[in-house]
Amino acid sequence: MARSKYIIAVDIGGTNTKLGMVSTNGRILRTTSFPTCRRRGDVIDRVIKEAYGLVNSTHIRKRDILGIGMGVAGPTDHSRGLIHHFVNVPGWRNTPLARIVRSRTKLPTFIDNDVNVMTIGELYFGAGRGAKNMICLTLGTGVGGGVVIDGRLHRGSNLVAGEIGHMPINVVGRKCNCGGIGCMEMYVGNKYIVENALRRLKGKKNSLILKLIGGDRRKLTPEVLAIAARRGDKTANAVWADTGLHLGVAIAASVSLINPERVVIGGGVAGAGEVLFKHIRKAVENRTMKEHRHGLRIVRAKLGSKAGLVGAMQLVKLSLKERME
Numbered sequence: 001m002a003r004s005k006y007i008i009a010v011d012i013g014g015t016n017t018k019l020g021m022v023s024t025n026g027r028i029l030r031t032t033s034f035p036t037c038r039r040r041g042d043v044i045d046r047v048i049k050e051a052y053g054l055v056n057s058t059h060i061r062k063r064d065i066l067g068i069g070m071g072v073a074g075p076t077d078h079s080r081g082l083i084h085h086f087v088n089v090p091g092w093r094n095t096p097l098a099r100i101v102r103s104r105t106k107l108p109t110f111i112d113n114d115v116n117v118m119t120i121g122e123l124y125f126g127a128g129r130g131a132k133n134m135i136c137l138t139l140g141t142g143v144g145g146g147v148v149i150d151g152r153l154h155r156g157s158n159l160v161a162g163e164i165g166h167m168p169i170n171v172v173g174r175k176c177n178c179g180g181i182g183c184m185e186m187y188v189g190n191k192y193i194v195e196n197a198l199r200r201l202k203g204k205k206n207s208l209i210l211k212l213i214g215g216d217r218r219k220l221t222p223e224v225l226a227i228a229a230r231r232g233d234k235t236a237n238a239v240w241a242d243t244g245l246h247l248g249v250a251i252a253a254s255v256s257l258i259n260p261e262r263v264v265i266g267g268g269v270a271g272a273g274e275v276l277f278k279h280i281r282k283a284v285e286n287r288t289m290k291e292h293r294h295g296l297r298i299v300r301a302k303l304g305s306k307a308g309l310v311g312a313m314q315l316v317k318l319s320l321k322e323r324m325e
């Protein structure tokens with residue numbers, strides 16, 4: 001039997017950086033993490049140090065390690081291994097991250113943005129398994145997206161496809177940081193979900209939501225709203241109905257364009273579950289043709305926080321294969 005092969009997977013997030021030794025069949029052997037520090041050089045040094053730490057602690061021979069895969073929070077150029085810029089952290093503009101890591105470790109290194117990496121992870125090992133055409137969303141502070149067409153990640157001409165959060169859903173809407181108008185994430189990002197709830201709670205004294213947060217409105221989060229909605233709270237359910245409608249409109253537009261068989265939704269806000277998903281499904285049903293909906297499933301992501309590591313592993317496998325072709 002051939003010996004197992006491994007890939008060092010790295011997930012560089014705005015807050016924490018995670019690393020894992022992942023087998024090519026998706027098994028995570030060991031993980032480690034550290035807070036993403038401010039200086040670029042420090043982050044890269046630490047990634048390399050922790051990567052060697054993983055190799056030593058798992059006793060895997062270097063010849064059994066096929067490469068390093070990295071997901072990064074921010075726009076990247078997968079083909080050149082560049083980070084255009086790193087979300088919330090200055091000093092990363094046009095960093096040739098893949099080249100730097102490759103020259104120091106002598107291992108083939110590939111990078112992509114974190115949502116593409118998550119999409120690949122879900123496609124091969126999670127809720128997207130078996131799908132040929134798929135849209136993946138991640139809900140949180142903003143909304144990220146990945147698109148799979150004919151079994152392959154679709155990166156687009158400038159490698160920035162899939163920005164479903166910046167899909168305009170309102171002709172005369174709010175102005176977004178990206179420069180756009182009426183972007184979807186201006187209605188469903190964490191902050192806006194909470195703002196919507198606070199607006200609806202104005203003047204109210206007896207609400208389950210307020211009880212759950214001990215009357216301290218600063219403690220209001222999407223998680224609290226999900227608990228309240230599950231217990232039948234009308235205000236919380238109205239907030240999720242709004243959120244599901246706005247998400248559903250953007251998803252319906254995407255479904256009409258791409259005709260996927262699966263829409264996979266992950267990220268913290270997706271944890272609300274059915275109180276959100278039932279509204280998304282309804283909005284999509286009301287805004288697409290029945291031919292588009294035939295066989296379409298809108299489901300929760302399966303891998304959770306593991307998606308970044310498993311996806312980064314798969315990114316290396318796919319990139320090495322592409323190189324051979």
Ligand SMILES: [Zn+2]
Pocket residue numbers: 165166167176177178179180181183
């Ligand atoms: Zn935008």
